[in-house]
Amino acid sequence: MASNESKERAYRKLESSSLLQQTMFRYMLEAQAASEEGKLAWVTSGFPVEIPLAMNLGVSYPEQYTAVVGSQKVGPEVCGFAEELGYSQELCSYARAGIGSTDRPDDSPLGGLPEPQVLLACNNICGTVLRWYEAVSKLTGAPVFLLDTPPVQRRQPSHHREYVRTGLEELIDFLGEEFDTSLEEDKLQEVASNSTKAIDLWTKSLEACKHKPSPLNCADRFLAMAPVVSMRGKEHILEYYEALLNEVEGRIQQGMGAIRDEKIRLLWDNIPPWFSIYKFFNGLAKRGVVFPADTYTHAWTGSLEGEDILNRMVDIYSNVYLNRGLRAKVDKMAGLIEEYHLDGFVMFSVRSCKRYSLGQLVSKDLVTERTGVPGVVIEGDMVDSRLFNEAQIETRIDALIEMIE
Ligand code: SF4
Numbered sequence: 001m002a003s004n005e006s007k008e009r010a011y012r013k014l015e016s017s018s019l020l021q022q023t024m025f026r027y028m029l030e031a032q033a034a035s036e037e038g039k040l041a042w043v044t045s046g047f048p049v050e051i052p053l054a055m056n057l058g059v060s061y062p063e064q065y066t067a068v069v070g071s072q073k074v075g076p077e078v079c080g081f082a083e084e085l086g087y088s089q090e091l092c093s094y095a096r097a098g099i100g101s102t103d104r105p106d107d108s109p110l111g112g113l114p115e116p117q118v119l120l121a122c123n124n125i126c127g128t129v130l131r132w133y134e135a136v137s138k139l140t141g142a143p144v145f146l147l148d149t150p151p152v153q154r155r156q157p158s159h160h161r162e163y164v165r166t167g168l169e170e171l172i173d174f175l176g177e178e179f180d181t182s183l184e185e186d187k188l189q190e191v192a193s194n195s196t197k198a199i200d201l202w203t204k205s206l207e208a209c210k211h212k213p214s215p216l217n218c219a220d221r222f223l224a225m226a227p228v229v230s231m232r233g234k235e236h237i238l239e240y241y242e243a244l245l246n247e248v249e250g251r252i253q254q255g256m257g258a259i260r261d262e263k264i265r266l267l268w269d270n271i272p273p274w275f276s277i278y279k280f281f282n283g284l285a286k287r288g289v290v291f292p293a294d295t296y297t298h299a300w301t302g303s304l305e306g307e308d309i310l311n312r313m314v315d316i317y318s319n320v321y322l323n324r325g326l327r328a329k330v331d332k333m334a335g336l337i338e339e340y341h342l343d344g345f346v347m348f349s350v351r352s353c354k355r356y357s358l359g360q361l362v363s364k365d366l367v368t369e370r371t372g373v374p375g376v377v378i379e380g381d382m383v384d385s386r387l388f389n390e391a392q393i394e395t396r397i398d399a400l401i402e403m404i405e
Pocket residue numbers: 063092093094095125126127128129352353354355356
């Protein structure tokens with residue numbers, strides 16, 4: 001009882017969460033229905049989902065599903081199904097949980113994802129997704145389409161842009177042939193407009209966290225981002241993002257923060273440990289530590305509106321955080337620290353995600369040099385709790401807090 005009361009005191013629950021749950025429930029039902037109709041695409045998180053949506057396909061996001069596997073604390077078990085098939089523990093735990101749950105859906109949360117008819121991968125987040133989807137293709141028979149987006153170092157050369165644009169056109173042809181359909185320009189405009197509106201509302205809620213005290217904490221944002229990741233382009237998610245923004249603005253007007261006694265403001269870098277998301281952030285909330293910004297949930301930004309939507313897609317989907325060089329990552333972190341008035345930063349070195357975690361030790365020093373605030377690197381995993389040493393992490397965070405205090 002005492003610990004429940006202290007949880008209540010440290011952290012404020014969002015009232016809009018019930019609408020979020022309804023929105024996600026609808027997403028699952030729609031995906032199931034699409035699969036039954038033979039029209040379901042599994043897509044990676046940085047895929048230009050507006051195209052399959054405009055071609056009337058349903059979509060499911062295996063990365064989001066595997067985050068659910070993590071949050072239900074069955075990561076080791078479901079990853080283990082893939083390990084039994086011969087996949088190494090070194091492979092990303094999203095991929096392992098995705099392959100494991102495809103192989104043994106009845107032993108996985110929610111009975112696994114509905115069966116896909118196509119697998120759409122974009123390597124703007126990593127190369128692992130292609131191998132992962134190829135493994136799923138062997139299990140389900142669904143064909144894989146890869147949208148190849150070469151990494152962007154500084155400016156994107158024009159031949160890169162043309163190459164990615166050709167990839168988008170090939171995607172339209174591929175889906176047209178697979179589903180005997182075509183892309184209507186009006187429908188693409190409508191989906192792109194809904195996508196832009198959702199991203200705009202989402203960005204406003206993120207930017208409201210510049211305010212002191214911050215109206216949202218890290219766990220709030222990681223849960224609230226789900227519809228903008230998986231359903232951007234659908235009109236009905238706007239209702240949820242309007243409700244979230246209203247709540248965020250209401251908190252600001254009343255001087256209420258996400259945590260009750262904000263003392264230290266930190267930046268979070270990388271995916272969170274899903275199996276410990278509340279315990280970890282609420283534990284720090286009790287000590288007055290809030291995370292008003294993070295590099296992950298800020299990845300869904302930008303407008304798709306314009307005369308040539310495919311060109312806007314080339315810009316947005318080529319320039320996602322993980323497809324850019326170390327310099328851009330340091331710029332992003334330093335910018336967030338300055339704009340959100342942060343006192344320090346925590347970099348989660350995720351064993352699974354080499355693309356996100358590689359170079360963090362170097363970036364840590366560069367970010368401190370640029371901003372003057374201290375940071376710490378902690379190690380672990382987002383789904384596989386076997387790779388998470390809580391005591392070691394606590395010691396490192398304690399050291400950071402002492403430096404700031
Ligand atoms: S390696 Fe990283 S970016 Fe790729 S699927 Fe795994 S977590 Fe996502």
